[in-house]
Amino acid sequence: DQQVKQNSPSLSVQEGRISILNCDYTNSMFDYFLWYKKYPAEGPTFLISISSIKDKNEDGRFTVFLNKSAKHLSLHIVPSQPGDSAVYFCAASEWQNQFYFGTGTSLTVIP
Amino acid sequence: DADVTQTPRNRITKTGKRIMLECSQTKGHDRMYWYRQDPGLGLRLIYYSFDVKDINKGEISDGYSVSRQAQAKFSLSLESAIPNQTALYFCATSDSRLAGVRREQYFGPGTRLTVT
Numbered sequence: 156d157q158q159v160k161q162n163s164p165s166l167s168v169q170e171g172r173i174s175i176l177n178c179d180y181t182n183s184m185f186d187y188f189l190w191y192k193k194y195p196a197e198g199p200t201f202l203i204s205i206s207s208i209k210d211k212n213e214d215g216r217f218t219v220f221l222n223k224s225a226k227h228l229s230l231h232i233v234p235s236q237p238g239d240s241a242v243y244f245c246a247a248s249e250w251q252n253q254f255y256f257g258t259g260t261s262l263t264v265i266p
Numbered sequence: 267d268a269d270v271t272q273t274p275r276n277r278i279t280k281t282g283k284r285i286m287l288e289c290s291q292t293k294g295h296d297r298m299y300w301y302r303q304d305p306g307l308g309l310r311l312i313y314y315s316f317d318v319k320d321i322n323k324g325e326i327s328d329g330y331s332v333s334r335q336a337q338a339k340f341s342l343s344l345e346s347a348i349p350n351q352t353a354l355y356f357c358a359t360s361d362s363r364l365a366g367v368r369r370e371q372y373f374g375p376g377t378r379l380t381v382t
Binding site: 159161164187189191196197198199200201204244246248253254255256257258259 | 270299301306307308309310311314322324356358368369370371372373374375376
């Protein structure tokens with residue numbers, strides 16, 4: 156059973172607007188969460204992470220929010236740029252064990 | 267030069283053939299992983315290795331085997347390839363010294379495998 160879910164396969168946003176990508180998980184023991192970005196013909200690259208002891212982590216235009224009670228995290232991109240168009244994967248792990256990845260959301264930023 | 271390299275980048279093979287995918291890294295990381303990506307299924311873990319003598323099965327290890335020849339090299343083998351192993355395969359590395367604080371993985375560019 157999928158422990159990490161991204162229910163939106165795709166998302167389109169106008170340039171300059173906010174992009175919000177969502178991720179849900181089922182395992183309450185997960186304590187570390189990450190977002191990866193993937194361009195075609197390339198491997199995923201790390202974008203931003205958050206520990207379960209925090210509810211927000213910000214890095215430039217990217218902010219990740221964690222709601223542990225809802226087992227939900229989201230990635231906000233503000234402002235969105237055409238170069239942000241890619242597939243975004245969320246991932247989660249329990250202590251130092253393996254990571255579980257979501258199915259990905261394809262973001263298109265329209266100029 | 268890329269930190270994590272995979273060879274080959276593309277491979278077409280026939281059902282029943284044995285095939286090996288290779289991964290090398292220059293990051294000095296002790297942990298290495300093999301994933302496969304399928305449309306609509308995201309990235310799924312096949313095998314992972316926390317050091318040369320520590321190899322573990324992931325979610326979908328059936329039909330695959332691995333070899334950690336050195337800290338920098340981790341190979342994935344399909345002993346008898348079948349069509350539903352057609353996928354994009356990624357190798358990744360991470361550093362256990364950072365595992366308590368930062369656990370991101372670094373991925374190779376991927377190998378596109380087609381089994382006919």
